[in-house]
Amino acid sequence: MHINLRHYLFHNPLFVSGLLLALIFGAVGLFGPLIAPYDPWDMSFSPISSPSAAHILGVNDGGQDIFSELLFAVRNTMVFGLLSGMAALVMGVLAGAAAGWFGGIIDSLLMRFADILLAIPAVMILILAAALFRPSPATLAIILSGLMWPTIAKAIRAQTLSLKNSLHIKAARQMGGGNFYILIRHLLPELYPLYLIGFTAKARMAMFMEASLAFLGLFDPSRKSLGMMISYSIKFYYMDIWWNWIFPPIICLSCLIMTATFLAISLERALDPRLRETLSGRKA
């Protein structure tokens, strides 16, 4: 089944284009500071100049090179998304597996808490925290993941419940395997497709959230981010800066979100058994 899956994924244009974009963004994120021709905080260039050989995308109102700014901004948004998605995944998997495996009071308490978190708009808590404490981006990413884990936990729990009664788990139990052993050795590795879906979906949401919060001015103004670049640049809409200043961060942000969307949707289609047979055109 896993070999089929890989075959299916690599012949799916959506997944392949998502993966390619992800590789490009990964390279930009890793090597961005090396590619950047100038220090993005250097304010010594002549403000609002058009693109030239020295400044590919021109210079912003503060005299900073826009291309260098963009590279750092993409990196910041990505790091925020990956960190938050990763933390949400860990919390969701732990909570979901515990709820599904142990059941009873642990299950109902965890799921009730998950329902409460799902109903609260995450952005409101982030805004309150950001406005009051001015926390670091990493702290905000962790707070966000603390609000995003319930959907992952619910999917993991449902799958754990259905695996709980499968033969090999029963066999492991018969042999005297403890809760912890079965969870780590049998259950968690088997749920791995769900991790991919959950992680990409949450990373997407976190990057969107980061851009929105930055756009609303909730991050430290000296931190480079796509949302903040958009918010600064549209103040100068009446000038001839659309192509070199307003659109680049917009395009980068759209591509970032699209990358995560493509990966999440194609993985979901490939791994959701109910949709799979219908989507791939094969009647199983």
Added chain:
Amino acid sequence: MNTNTFSNRPRKQTGIVVTFCLAALLMTYISYELPRLLPGDFVTAMYGSSNVSLTEKQETELKAYYTEKQGFLPYLIRILRLDWGYSYAFLTPVSALFFSALPWTLLLMGTAHIISTILGFTGGVEAAWRHGSRFEKGMVGGMTLLEGIPEICSGVILLVIFALHLQWFPASGAETAYTEMAFFERLVDVGHHLFLPLLTLILAYVPGNFFLTRNSMIMVIKEQFIMTARAKGIPPLKIRYKHAARNALLPVVTRFGLRIAFMITGVLVVERINSYPGLGTLLFNAIQARDLPVIQAVVLASSLIVLAVILGMEYVYRIIDPRIE
């Protein structure tokens, strides 16, 4: 009917009410406790970096407001009595600010939510019905692409093209100021101002509804009662909407309430892009001015409204799906 097609059906009635009351209490408690966790002289620090100057008396009042041990219960009663404090940045009571901005946000968000649900739903039903056709593949591809464009991007692009370049729509505001208009003229004016932010939100939220409907509709179409309906010779349009879509509607309705909690982020951003005078713009201005009472009130009150709407949707769900209880 297999039960796991609609796995996220609500639980018992009392359980839901308790969950929502707990969520509301938790939210209120966070908004009560957070400012109290701040170190000593944050009032001076916060207003020091804003452009609002406080008199000696106002400053001591604010400090007292945030540091006194008034207890959670009195705070709760004050919230319920709409006594939300006084905004020093806008020189108005906070509740007055909130309730003058709320109608615009409700108008924008409500219309966007309803239109995008209807569009996404019909699109999803039609696409699933023509499963495997070129029409469906095109729809799915287009919607996937659209899903990848966040509101910030589509909003700014629409604004730049239609308001600033072509000047077909106003770039800011919710109605033309200082003019006397007849009712109908005013309606057109409000609609004209509403168009761009509305379009941005609809573009962002149609894909979610589309995929949800399509995926559940594909499952429903395979059910035997659809085969029976076809065998009886019922016209396809009637099978699609009266027999199949009614079942595909259920997950859309369950998410209708929950989706609002996600939409809030988009609404804040879109209002700021189009300078639409709703809660998002109020919140943005409050953040810029470091106006803590306003930030706190907008955050708390809008979260509570979202909770109330989600709770309300649970009851609608029961009407649509009589199988529950």
